[in-house]
Amino acid sequence: MTCEEFLALWDRGDRSPEVAAHVASCPGCRALLAIDGRVRDWQPALPASSEAEFLAKLRSKIESRPAPRLRGPRPVASGPAHWLRFAAAAVLLAAMGAAFLLGRASRAPETKEAAPVAGLGDAPKKDVEPPPDPDGSSPDPEVPPDPVPDKPKSDFRDRLMAAASGAGREAFLAQVKRGVDRARWFAAFRSPDAKERGAAVTIASIVKDAAMAPQLAVAAAKGDENAITVLGELGGIESVVVLASLAGMPGKREAVVEALAATGRPEAGDALAAIGAWKSEAAWRRLGQAGGPAIVARLRLGGDAALAAVDAASWSRSARAVPELAKLLGKAGTREPAAKALAAIGGKQAFAALAEAADEDDEVILAALKTMSGRDAVEDRLLDVRLKSPDRVRAARVLMKMGGQESVPALIRALESPDLRDVASEALGALRDESAVPALVGLLSERRHRPSAAAALGRIGSPTAVAALTAASRERSFYEEATRAIAAIAAPESVPHLIAALGERSVAPAAIAALEKIRDARAVLPLIGALGTENAAAAHRALMVITGEKLPGRQGDWVKWWKAKHKDGKNSLVTCY
């Protein structure tokens, strides 16, 4: 490669290995290219105004004389009155698209669209030497010379129809790719004959070149629904532009929406938004993550506009929409749909957003949380020691509200953090899982946290905790909490403790209720004694449950009954109570 060849390639943007090899081995070329670098690195003082100031000045100039419009505002609504305008726009776009494609060749190395079939989208550029064309055919897609003018048109029509149905298709495609018959093929898209148009569209669906969008637009504007479908299959940005302009045609909106979704492009989301297709569930589902940017833009607008996009966010499961949906959780009007959308999107980020917003007794958020499978996220939050205490406490409350035994191990681990012990105890109590008992019993030795641990043990109701609670109750300051927990457990082994508690005004009602539940005969005489106290009604009911007797609530009647039952007189109220 000579230096001149190298520079020609380099300045065309070629960075192939051969070009790189030359620059690496040629000091002369390197020195020449270094000039570019020095020019680029030269940093003169730039204009000092900010971008905002520049725009403000520009706006004032623009507003002093509004620009004439090439075409009206983008299509935003469908309806019979609009369709002709859209059809006109489609034809205009077809012309524009063809012109647009003239420039495609020069940016082909950058474009992300599928590479055009050789000879279809290429165009000679003014002042630029076109690459040698082996066939000598002009690649201009708009007015290509037809190299076989002697063949009658009907012959072409026959071959087109045959190729569309499969006969001689390979030969036809080869001809078209080489530029032969291309003008006639393009003309067929405009044909008044629906069958001929259909055949042209069928060939386009086989070639699948984004450069065909303008031709397909013409066929679609004439009513070929298949052309709309093929535009969706092409998937190029040209298709999106053309499809957006076709949305106003009567009876074609559904096909257009479907085709836009099929392109899978982010711009298609914008187009769906522009034509107001927010309720098209299937389209948003199909567009998926590609719909994210358009949805996010709409969610940012807030109000009714955002509400329309929430469902689309849910259908497309767009992870991009999560931060915006999280903001909508804070507003009463959008809280519920946003929560449902986040639940549908799923993932740790969505789960964290819901957990963050969850207050106690917030059924909307909790219902959404329960439908998700991201429980891990909130457990991580609970156990993340880097987070501030209120965040972790909130996470524990969310787990408690969600229910389910899966979170018990995380909550037991949370008991290790002093600031979480009370809330984790409460949560474990609410979840009523016996595996938490040993950890909670361990907390009974901690003066500060034992009331919540005792309450949790009481709710869990495991008899294995009774001995520890009874032992802890010997400390006077903890007696009441421990006894309430023992009463809540209502285990037979706690009967002596409960009988003793009948003499303690603050816990006597709980003790009576527990004794009624346990139905132990040892409690009868103490309960007869309790008939003389302020808890007579509860004691009377407990006595009837335990003994099966239907005596009135007077203590004397129950004493007589007792004496009749125990004629030997060994037991007495005095000795017992």
Added chain:
Amino acid sequence: MTNPLPPPSDFPDELLAGRAQGGDRTAFETLVLRYLGPARAFCTKLLRDQVLAEDACQDGFLKAWRGLPGFRGEAKFRTWLWRILVNAANDLRKPKPEAIGEREFEAVPERDVVAEDAVARGVAELPDRQREVLLMRAELGLDLEEIAAALGITYDAAKANLSLARKKLRELLT
């Protein structure tokens, strides 16, 4: 439909231009912000005057807005825009004949505004066309085909001017 959607910043130029043609100012401003930085750097290096450069950018973007109906997508949007900006800058560099009498003193770029380092002096000594081509290649990163299209010259002319500019500047800098 309620509010128009703000255009995503990663929208292709041609789609934004299409929106702007429909009267969407936000889309046009997105394009302005996308190209303002390079445009300022390019015009400042071309004109070697911050004030003139700012005026050139204002004039160029205003002409682009008003000329949008004429953008037919035959070239890339950025090529079309650079052509307008280069013309706007040249309009400021070359006073119109009828205004020469009034502007002959103020039209001369004030050289002390831009730091007079060797590269600046070297670029200033290049003929106009060579300076434009070199700056479009080095500063804007356009390839020769885009430069030719933007300046309305042939590919070979662009190539020759670039080659001459590089060689001359290399001599001046060594």
